[in-house]
Amino acid sequence: MTLIDDALLAARLVTDAAQLAAHMRTEGLEVARKTSVSDVVTDADHAAEKLVVETLTTHRPADGLLGEEGAARDGTSGRRWVIDPVDGTYNFASGSDYxxxxxxxTQDDVAVLGAVAHHATGTVWVGGPDLPTTANxxxxxxxxxxxxxxxxxxSYLHPSGIAHDHVREPFLRAASGAATLRMLGSGSMDLVGVATGRIGAWFQHSTPAWDWLPGAAIVAGAGCSAVQLELGGLLWSAAGPPSATRELTARLTGELPA
Known part of the structure; x- marks a missing residue:
């Protein structure tokens, strides 16, 4: 089993998950709130995660699993698959194609491969630190x-974060250095955008593993940087061309003021 074998499997998994979710959306979704009105989950999220887990259980039984919707399994191989069956669920449930x-x-908790499928355009990106990123x-x-x-x-900033200095101030320092700011609602789509150049750079705090690792691997496969740093009790993530990523981290830490 090689990294290429894993890449082919990953591309198949995300393609199948996206196809299932898109089909279920056309049939009508059951939507439930998780932590807030903007943090939602649908029956398509659960069904797509189940599909991925079943396939991995068959084809990679020794590997661990971690899914956004609750899948969890310790493996014996030192490897773990981190699954986001529908990234951008609020967009998905609202009818957006983003x-x-x-x-x-991951191998020993380090991302070696990421795959992202955008059903609306039929595009699947795959890449990693040792695997140049491809689109289809x-x-x-x-x-x-x-x-x-x-x-x-x-980036993304929940409205409640504006009230907290340790969130607001680093965010403003980082955002103020860019040509323009975008909030689009899907971390993995944003990070693919960084890899392709559609989006210049990206940063966010408290990003879950399933929102960070797939895109971070793809970013690395496109010759860009993907880093994380602790600041004020929060874990901040940043990605982009090396020069832009260095500036983002300097602004987040206050080395460069707003």
Whole structure:
């Protein structure tokens, strides 16, 4: 079993999950609230995760599992698949096409592979630190290294975070250095956008593993940087061309003021 074998399996998993979720949306969704009105889950999330878990149980029985909707299994191989069956569920449930299915493979807790399927365009991106990122099997090439001032930056900030200095101030420092700010609602789609150049750079705090690892691996496969740092009791994640990522982290920590 090689990394290419895992990449082919990952592409199949996210494609199948996205197809199932999209089909279920056309039939009508059952939507439930998780932690807030904007944090929702649908029956399609659960069904797509179940499909991925069943396939991995058959084809990679020694590997561990971690899914956003509750799947969890300790493996014996040192490897773990991190599953986001529908990333951007609020968008998905609202009828937007800015959502995807995503998965990452980790070895000893380090991401070695990510795959993201965008059903609306029929595009599947796969990549990792040692696997150049492809879109539907075609290499996308490395990003040009540009500074933050030349780039858009995507992020997410829950409205409640505005009231807290340890959230608001780093966020404003980072965002103020970019050409423009975008909030689009799917971390994995945003990170794919960083890899392809559709989005300049990205940062966010308290990003769950399933929202970070698939896209971070794909970003790395496109010659970009993906880093995390502890600040004020929060874990911040940042990604982009190397120069922009260095500036984002410097702004987050206050080395560069707003």
């Amino acid at each position: 959502w995807c299915s995503a998965i990452a493979l 099997g075609e290499p996308i090439g490395d990003r040009e290294d540009l500074g933050l001032a030349h780039l858009s930056v995507a």
